[in-house]
Amino acid sequence: MKKSEFEYVMSLGNALGKYVEKWIVVLDNNIVATGENLKEVYQKAKEKHPNERLFVMKVPADKIMVL
Numbered sequence: 001m002k003k004s005e006f007e008y009v010m011s012l013g014n015a016l017g018k019y020v021e022k023w024i025v026v027l028d029n030n031i032v033a034t035g036e037n038l039k040e041v042y043q044k045a046k047e048k049h050p051n052e053r054l055f056v057m058k059v060p061a062d063k064i065m066v067l
Contacts, residue, residue: 002029003029005026005027005029005055006055008026008029009024009026009055009057016059019031019034019059020059020060020061021036021058021059021060021061022034022035022036022058022059023035023036023037023038023041023042023056023057023058023059024041024056024057024058024059025041025042025044025045025054025055025056026054026055026056026057027045027049027052027054027055032045032048032049032054033045033048038056038058041056042054042056
């Protein structure tokens with residue numbers, strides 16, 4: 001069974017370290033764009049995947065809180 005994008009991100013564990021304080025865009029259990037500016041990262045991903053629903057999040061420096 002395929003993981004959700006959120007489950008995929010959480011399963012990365014320490015591998016997320018290189019993305020700390022950066023925005024990431026996930027599609028089909030792959031990180032398809034990263035960067036420091038949300039608008040630029042989203043636009044870059046949307047250009048490559050215009051018809052897809054993208055999962056976007058900023059990787060926190062310390063702990064992750066899900067509300």
